[in-house]
Amino acid sequence: MLARNKKKIIKTIIFLLILYVIYMILGATLPFVSHKEVSDSVKEKLDVNRFFGDGVSVDRAAVVEDSNEALDIRLRMLNDAKEKIIMSSFSFKTDRSSREVFATVLAAADRGVKVEIIADGLSAGIDMKRDPMYYVLAAHDNITIKYYNLFSLLEPWSFNGRLHDKYVIIDDRMLILGGRNTSNYFLGTYNTKVLSYDRDIFVYNTAAGTDRSGESVIHEVEEYFYTLWNYKDSEIVFDKVPLSRRSKIASAKNMLEETYQNLLAERSDIMSEEFDYMAYTVPTNKITLITNPIHIMSKEPYIWYQINELMQNAKERVIIQTPYVVLNKTMENDLSKLKGKLKQFDILINSVEVGDNYMASSDYLFNKQDVLDTGATIYEFAGEHSMHDKSVLIDDDISIIGSYNFDMRSVYLDTETMLVVHGEEFNEELENVMNSMKEQSYEVDSKGEYVAGEDVALPELPWWKKIAFRVTSVLFQIIRYLL
Template identity: 40%
Template sequence: MKKIIIAVLLFVVAFITYVIFSVVIVYKRQPKISAEYISSFDPDDFFSDQVSCDRACVIEDNMQALIERLRMIERASERIILSTFDFRADNSGKKVLAALYNAANKGVEVKILIDGYCEMIHMKNNPYFMALSTLDNVEIKIYNPINILKPWKSMGRLHDKYLIIDNELYLLGGRNTNDNFLGENGHKNYDRDVLVYNTRPDTRDSSIYELYNYFDKIWNMKECRYFHDKASKGKKKKVFKAVEELKNIYLETMQKYPFLTEEFDYTAVTYKVNKISFLTNPVHIKAKEPTLFYSLISLMKKAKEEVKIHTPYIICNEMMYEALKEVCKGKANVTLMTNSPANNDNPFGASDYMLHKGKILDTGINIYEYEGGISYHGKSITIDHNISIIGSFNMDLRSVYLSTEIMLVADSTDLNKQLKNYMNYYEEASVRVIDLERVEMPEGLKRQEFTDKKEILVKIIKLFNRFRYLM
């Protein structure tokens, strides 16, 4: 018996070593930007003197973000596309599932793309997702499902978040589909979406078609597999109960928010846009060429007056530090707001910032630390008075090299003004970093403090900072 226990322990240790070694080796190499991409990228392509058929606005409030998703799904008549990193069957998630189930029952084609990590943690054998997936006109695919026997594939994750309705509307940003980001329940995070309305759906002029093409590119990858799509799953008792619950949730939601079924004037709530473009990473599951980061830096270097960067966390390598230095050498005043370590709900981001804060300051960037008490997840950049950039990309090594990411770039003075107003609101609850020891505190603002548990966790993570390229 003793020999069996020893053999089992040795196997477990060997397997864990195999997993760690595979991940560390495969993703340690960080590709450089290619000459081909540099020659193909022109910042001037993101500007236009003509007004486009697209209009846009920022969706800032979590409750508004849930309402808008439900309204859009209710409006759909032909097809719905949803791509997200994390989808949960919690309070808000069930409302979205119920709306999608109702739309599919009305004949709307529904396609949902979800990351494999979320499937493993929140979706496997979940009756609510199985209830939706068994409908004839619903397809759910999983990007890069977790396979512990192939750990070298594990770090390539789907981090995009967007919802597309027919050829008319889409919502894109940093919010996952769960209570952390939607509605008024659960552990709250502040994040942001941009809503785009195509005023000429009968033409092919809108940016919505570029987003469709991007979705199809990932959807058709061999690394994406179907989630339970057999009709027989719908006959299980727990799935049948989930269907009835979703139907009741839909009816209750419509009774509580009857305006969701009414006609809505999107022109009245959106702004004129000259041009909308997208910046993305490569979509394969290996370590990626940093095309999106290079593109953002190139656009920021064009600034003449001001660059404002908001990111939940900032984890850089030497390439990124040097790129930020180049931006700061220009004419524009460059500021960056991120969570203070104690306000950050990501212990990896908090620990790395504490260790490398000096290097960030050395780039010449003006740093603000958000102290609002609720973790800030907004991922946005404004450049001068007209360029607004919103999406899923964090200023960290994972977003630069490991995950799929998408950022919307809009040339619009009105949208830029709206976004800056929201960004300024958060900056009012932040401290300006003077140096490693000193900050400038607004009157009445209190600095957040670590809980004992979080402080211990951050200290432990610091010991493994050499593996920061996986964070």
């Protein structure tokens, strides 16, 4: 009798587990199968004419291309903060560059600067909870940390709808926004074996502290930040220290304080010396923020709609740089409309040999001809490391930089931020760095054959990866709307 009851219990448990797994799979996928369109009422608010400005705006800007420069400018900005620091990232790690960033943040908080940090509740959450450093930060009266969309085992749809924004705001004076997360993979060169190329835009508000300060795009980004900060799915974290972490808090605080003192001693060039932000930047006519909706479910493609409108209005050229391309039919059709209209229509992406997103690379191999059929000239990047840059050049006066990939996840699922810059000098600056990466790429002809440049070495995939791609390129088609 007991044995029979035990078997029944085991069978019941197995049955419930199977039901739960099915519930998790369906809950994480089915709500996102259907893609929305931008409603007519919203389209009226997304008029692209608002991106153009007359005369010189209060915002100056610079392209931040180099990994060392990306870390240095962040440390400089944070150390210059007087009143407030706002930070947002898909991922905050626990490595050296992260420690240097947050050591500088803690020092700012010690001198009275208010700090607010928001991070993705899944990606960043996995890494941050391992390190007592974040409990040290949150214990400070001037620092608050929140997660956006903590994954719930009872709500599998919360697995999607990630926070993908990456930016830092300093007072009303400075902003850096782009594709870089906070880690050695993107900042500095502390680990050159594991490194990704990426790009940011730095914005300097020349009217900070004056009546015209509100004209700066920095205030748009700040307003957007607070919509996420106050959103129902954003919650304070690290405010309670678990018993398992309490013994490590003191040493973590000492580590941050020592790191900051070392920076002051060893990097006085960025931590102490005056910096000419005017000379570092170029003038712009206008800079505008574009974003996706902030809820966690399938989204109307606000950013895609606006970028596409700008591309369709192009007169001479459209040049797109994105780490990966995962297109649905709507995106393919929109891009195909550019075919034959422009003197130059290029897309620069990672080659599968160097790309770091295995799922996106698998999809590209399966759908490569569809991408070629858009009529764009495709360049596959074959540099030393994977590239993570997200930029669009339109004619000689519109530039777009931010966190947004040309894939369905960025278009329909995640929060994203892009800055649209109207200005010829900035456009030229962005063109130069994009051309530099194009020179490390090889062209793909309409049949998918490679046309290598003289100085470009075609990387070779290991045999096991070739076999794996044959399987996964087909398998991932089932869930490509989540890629």
